[in-house]
Amino acid sequence: MQCRLSWSCLALSAGIGMLAASAASATEILPLSEVHTGAKGVGRTVFEGSKVEEFQVTILGVLENMGPRQSMILARLEGGPLEKTGVMAGMSGSPVFIDGKLIGAVAYAFPFSKEAIAGVTPIGEMIDATRAEAPRASATRAFAFRPRLARPLDRASLIKTMQRPFEMLFPSGPSAGPSAVGGMPMSALPVPLVFSGFAPRTFEWARGVFSGLGFAPMMGTQAKELAGSPAVSFEPGAPIGITLIEGDMDMSATGTITHIDGDRVYAFGHPFFNLGPTQFPMRKAFVHTVFPNLYVSSKLASPVGEPVGTIEQDRNTAIAGRLGKPPRMIPITVTLETSRGQQRQYTFRMVDDELFSPLLAYVSLLSVLQGNERNFGTSTPSSPSRTGARWSSRTCSRTSSPPPRPPPWWRRPWRTSCRTTSSR
Amino acid sequence: MAAPLAYLMSNDFEPVKVEKLDVSVTSYETNQSATLERAWVERTGPVRAGSDVEVKLLFRTYRGDTVSETVPLKLPANARPGTYSLVIADAPTLTTMEQREMRQNFLPNDLDQLIRAINSLRSNNHLYLRLLRADDGAIVAGEFLQSLPPSVLSVMGTAQGDNVLPTRTASVWEHDLHTDYAIAGSRTLTLALER
Numbered sequence: 001m002q003c004r005l006s007w008s009c010l011a012l013s014a015g016i017g018m019l020a021a022s023a024a025s026a027t028e029i030l031p032l033s034e035v036h037t038g039a040k041g042v043g044r045t046v047f048e049g050s051k052v053e054e055f056q057v058t059i060l061g062v063l064e065n066m067g068p069r070q071s072m073i074l075a076r077l078e079g080g081p082l083e084k085t086g087v088m089a090g091m092s093g094s095p096v097f098i099d100g101k102l103i104g105a106v107a108y109a110f111p112f113s114k115e116a117i118a119g120v121t122p123i124g125e126m127i128d129a130t131r132a133e134a135p136r137a138s139a140t141r142a143f144a145f146r147p148r149l150a151r152p153l154d155r156a157s158l159i160k161t162m163q164r165p166f167e168m169l170f171p172s173g174p175s176a177g178p179s180a181v182g183g184m185p186m187s188a189l190p191v192p193l194v195f196s197g198f199a200p201r202t203f204e205w206a207r208g209v210f211s212g213l214g215f216a217p218m219m220g221t222q223a224k225e226l227a228g229s230p231a232v233s234f235e236p237g238a239p240i241g242i243t244l245i246e247g248d249m250d251m252s253a254t255g256t257i258t259h260i261d262g263d264r265v266y267a268f269g270h271p272f273f274n275l276g277p278t279q280f281p282m283r284k285a286f287v288h289t290v291f292p293n294l295y296v297s298s299k300l301a302s303p304v305g306e307p308v309g310t311i312e313q314d315r316n317t318a319i320a321g322r323l324g325k326p327p328r329m330i331p332i333t334v335t336l337e338t339s340r341g342q343q344r345q346y347t348f349r350m351v352d353d354e355l356f357s358p359l360l361a362y363v364s365l366l367s368v369l370q371g372n373e374r375n376f377g378t379s380t381p382s383s384p385s386r387t388g389a390r391w392s393s394r395t396c397s398r399t400s401s402p403p404p405r406p407p408p409w410w411r412r413p414w415r416t417s418c419r420t421t422s423s424r
Numbered sequence: 425m426a427a428p429l430a431y432l433m434s435n436d437f438e439p440v441k442v443e444k445l446d447v448s449v450t451s452y453e454t455n456q457s458a459t460l461e462r463a464w465v466e467r468t469g470p471v472r473a474g475s476d477v478e479v480k481l482l483f484r485t486y487r488g489d490t491v492s493e494t495v496p497l498k499l500p501a502n503a504r505p506g507t508y509s510l511v512i513a514d515a516p517t518l519t520t521m522e523q524r525e526m527r528q529n530f531l532p533n534d535l536d537q538l539i540r541a542i543n544s545l546r547s548n549n550h551l552y553l554r555l556l557r558a559d560d561g562a563i564v565a566g567e568f569l570q571s572l573p574p575s576v577l578s579v580m581g582t583a584q585g586d587n588v589l590p591t592r593t594a595s596v597w598e599h600d601l602h603t604d605y606a607i608a609g610s611r612t613l614t615l616a617l618e619r
Binding site: 330 | 425426427429430433434441442443444445446447448449450452453454455456457549606
């Protein structure tokens with residue numbers, strides 16, 4: 001009897017858990033086939049602070065087969081500051097509802113448009129594209145990055161390996177989605193990328209690089225300065241932050257949450273960078289203000305607090321993540337002995353991503369140097385050329401000098417000693 | 425830092441989990457560069473196997489000061505008599521010379537080889553000294569095998585393909601000189617080893 005009772009309790013508590021989960025996913029979805037021209041609805045986003053506000057939506061039409069089995073809903077947006085700003089960067093993912101049912105996310109816009117006309121990505125396509133549970137396979141992206149390097153390896157050719165993926169993938173930036181509607185250029189809303197703690201000169205350089213990659217880089221404030229701000233919500237319509245670097249420097253992209261289904265979070269309605277499987281920290285965010293701009297206006301937002309989960313999928317029609325455990329990041333420590341004899345140490349963490357990590361490592365190191373040394377005149381940075389490398393699956397260490405020479409008739413490069421156990 | 429990281433993380437062999445990056449940088453508000461102006465071998469008697477000679481180097485810094493260095497060269501006891509080339513070169517020059525001899529693309533066979541290649545990247549504040557002699561060798565599966573016996577070369581000759589590349593020089597002595605400057609320049613000296 002006692003046993004039966006405890007099983008009943010367990011079943012009851014499981015039921016409560018399921019109820020909570022179903023409450024979180026209570027949002028009804030309107031199939032694309034039921035979205036008609038002229039229908040009126042509402043959208044949700046944060047224009048300032050952390051309050052989710054509504055704006056009006058009028059459906060202008062459904063554009064089918066804009067891409068391979070991809071459709072888009074064309075809609076006019078009104079309300080709030082939209083008359084002055086138009087559709088703005090940072091609204092990517094703002095959910096649109098008709099009769100209380102979710103139809104999709106604001107994701108595309110016409111630059112220089114005189115009206116706030118947006119492309120809405122259907123929610124069905126967002127869920128479908130990000131439905132994947134398999135972890136990232138090794139060398140998933142490596143095939144495209146293999147340049148032909150001379151032997152022996154030299155630094156100049158190695159630098160090509162870092163530049164090549166970006167050049168190959170996006171010679172003029174990742175212009176995701178349809179390129180033109182009715183002869184007008186239409187593009188995915190740029191993703192605001194907020195830099196804080198970076199040297200202004202480094203930011204100017206990085207702005208050129210990241211703009212070319214489809215982001216809207218801007219200088220901002222660091223999340224910890226917002227500790228006294230009102231409680232920030234994490235719900236459809238609220239901003240979402242994706243952190244690339246955190247710590248003494250912070251670099252985060254922001255967009256809007258479209259849908260939360262249990263612990264599953266959907267956002268953007270277009271790719272972050274279309275990386276496929278990812279492990280990026282997902283955070284709440286706070287919108288400081290909006291910048292009206294003739295080309296595309298933008299929200300200025302900063303992530304707030306600790307990561308609330310992990311962005312696991314970055315696909316053509318959405319990004320998706322899971323609430324809970326944040327991903328592992330790569331810790332970086334930069335110790336700089338300045339030309340004035342001072343010692344400065346910077347600690348931060350960056351995402352573990354084969355495409356972005358090298359670029360982020362470069363930008364952050366450049367910022368440390370440019371932030372501490374003069375802008376004009378000669379300067380020589382010096383760094384020990386030999387550094388230790390340690391992997392988790394295998395441990396490798398390098399000798400600081402070559403071992404005693406082998407017999408002269410048998411020359412081999414000195415060995416990196418490796419063993420399979422991890423070490424600290 | 426970024427380029428080796430890019431190559432390592434996008435390798436084709438196995439996933440690499442980078443645990444941490446520690447970077448130490450010292451910055452100077454001066455131009456810490458120098459060019460190799462002269463190089464010569466100072467000796468008092470005939471150069472023989474096992475003998476010691478001194479390699480003298482003279483650098484000129486950015487502001488025109490001269491800096492001299494002496495590198496002791498101990499000739500291997502089993503070095504054969506003949507003509508040797510002493511190559512003294514900065515990192516890019518030596519790498520270019522080796523690339524010209526190897527005429528091969530860098531295609532690592534496994535992660536160990538890739539890591540070795542990255543670890544072997546040369547620094548611009550080092551001057552590299554190599555004592556070379558004409559000798560047959562081969563690069564096999566990316567590994568440099570020098571002074572191979574004729575029998576081994578003969579076997580390899582029959583199996584020549586992309587994986588086996590003959591080489592014509594062998595290094596009998598190597599030294600990497602660490603300096604406080606970014607070094608540019610190269611010199612090649614000729615040493616005649618007497619019996």
